[in-house]
Amino acid sequence: MIATPRDSTPPNSISQRWQELVDHINRARMQYALQDSQTLSDADYDALFRELLELEDQYPILVTGDSPTQSVGGHRSELFEPVAHLEPMYSLDNAFSESELKAWSERISASLEQEPQYLCELKIDGLAVDAVYRDGKLETLATRGDGATGEDVTLNAILIASVPKKLKGTNVPELLEVRGEVFYPLAVFDAINAEQTKMGKPLFANPRNAAAGALRQRVDKRERELEQAQGSKREAKVAQDLEAAVLRLSGLEFTVHGFGAHDSTVLTKARSHSEVYERLAEWGLPVTSHAKVHASFAKVIEFIDYFNEHRVEVVFDIDGVVVKVNDLANQVELGFTSRAPRWAIAFKYPPEIVRTRLIDIQVSVGRTGRVTPYAVMEPVRVAGTTVSMATLHNPFEVSRKGVLIGDTIYLRKAGEIIPEVLGPVVEERTGNEIPFVMPVFCPECGSALAPESEGDKDIRCPNVQGCPAQLRERLFHIGSRGALDIEGLGEKAAQALLVSGVLANEADLFDLTADKLLDCEFFVNAHQEHESASINKAGEVLLAQLDQAKEQPLWRFLVALSIRHVGPTAAKKISHAFGSVECLQEATLEQLSNVDGVGERIAESIVDFFDTDWRLDIISRWRRAGVSFADARKDIDVLLGPLAGMTIVITGSIPGFTRDGAQDAIAALGATVSGSVSPKTDLVVVGDKAGSKAEKAQKLGVAITDAAGFHKLLNGDHQSVLPNL
Ligand SMILES: [Zn+2]
Incomplete structure (x- = not known):
């Protein structure tokens, strides 16, 4: 064989063979795992795997996360099978107050006959898992389960970038069992919930639920489904679902905070828990960056108070602080109760509750005419944001909570998202507070309010067609993500269109033109003298998006x-x-x-x-x-679209399109839109501020086009962008 430089780009035939091997091996693994069929003999499987290794050795550029060489095991694995932890995973006792924590500290100090060193770390609101490494390779990753036996989610875990598949460094033990937390950073969690909203699916209450959902997806089932759907009209949809599942997993993070069974002399020699963290980090395991050793209980309280105040600055959700006795000999001496170690405790932060003044209770009219009272409060910071309004749902809820206008009230964020009035601080009353009275006429159109039918808790404005409030809310709703997803039709835009008279109601919406928008100040450039008026960016965006929205399903x-x-x-x-x-x-x-x-x-x-x-x-x-x-x-048309069968990646922003809009436009032509570049990719569209994907495409020799090429594709000029099509 002719020697090739190691960084060279492989010829197409090699890339194709690589993809074939990867697909074949992954398929065989999956089928084997599901035990419905063993499509390959062990010998054939090994031959394919060897060939793949050789190709990748020759062209390292081919190695991506998709390759079976980059994941654990081989011809095996049982997803969601029960797996017994080598050593049991204990839960932690909780302390809900400083005095409970102090009692714990005094108990262990008495038992040890000295005050120990404490290791404080943030308690991440995630999912506890147990990972076993043998010969430095990830063998299993399992959920905590009942502490003795968990679910084997290894096949999913290998898709999580921060879970090392291989340990690095020296003195890597033959056996190492570590415990940790799988979780979403808050920014990722928010993005997931935004996506849920867009898809019309229910929101996750907290990052932990979202992480549990992701980790327990049946990616294997979806892969099998894709297998079966190949060539059918369902294929694109199933592929999309699979990709979404993989994407969810890839956003997860992993942090190690403990260990179980091991045969490491290095760990045996370690004197403290914090020293163990250092060793684990040297082997490439992600350990917490917020752990701190403190020599006194007073310092522990300082640590707890600091992060209670700075909770919002941490990039992940925390529900408390775990305090451990740092010295390992002390840990052994203190031992375990039947369910928890005596040498550790979880201090739980209270849900954030603040006080503020209830200035007024007003009502709003929703898009279906429902009249909802809401609290107008002195602005106050709660769980990281400033809040000045909170819904009170209905008049019955107002009396149930017992709040009066002028009261000092308790406020919290339910699920850390929606502000919720808890009730009055009765001892703060002066006697000048006044009870709320539900209005009998619509505050916006003056119609008499009434429940729709007897016994309804909600009362409504019956003027569905003409009530300005209902009209405005309906118009705004048209643009929302769950409806037509027209970003340019926000609350202010909707209001401006109606107030200016440019729109009489929603029927006029798709008749909007640049000329008409000139009558609405919101959409007009502040123009200088001698210049004729022109519509601004917001106006252009709205018109472009309205045009696209016409094609929505x-x-x-x-x-x-x-x-x-x-x-x-x-x-x-x-x-x-x-x-x-x-x-x-x-x-x-x-x-x-x-x-x-x-x-x-x-x-x-x-x-x-x-x-x-x-x-x-x-x-x-x-x-x-x-x-x-x-x-x-x-979707039948989509399959027959001009770009059917192509995989296209869009990176960076395309002028005139939202990210989703650009992807949808391409998908409507039949292409599969992918989030990551691989040898399978047919085309990468590189927009403004594109990142590493553009580079990767170049490395892999994938065809590339720019925003202009993207517009050509949409206009039917596929030839000049993809000559091989
Ligand atoms: Zn009304």
């Missing part, structure tokens, strides 16, 4: 139309069942109720909707403006 329009009780889930089912807005319009109450997941309440509301002239007018106006109310079965 039917279900998103059903959500956008604010049909009572019709959320994304119901909308998808309905649009799948009826396929077009015409069929839906003709549907009887009975036909609608027969759709799986659509109850009578939703069915009635839809029939009602299509029975109202002004609402039918919205639909026909939108249609005339070019809205396609695209068939829900459009």
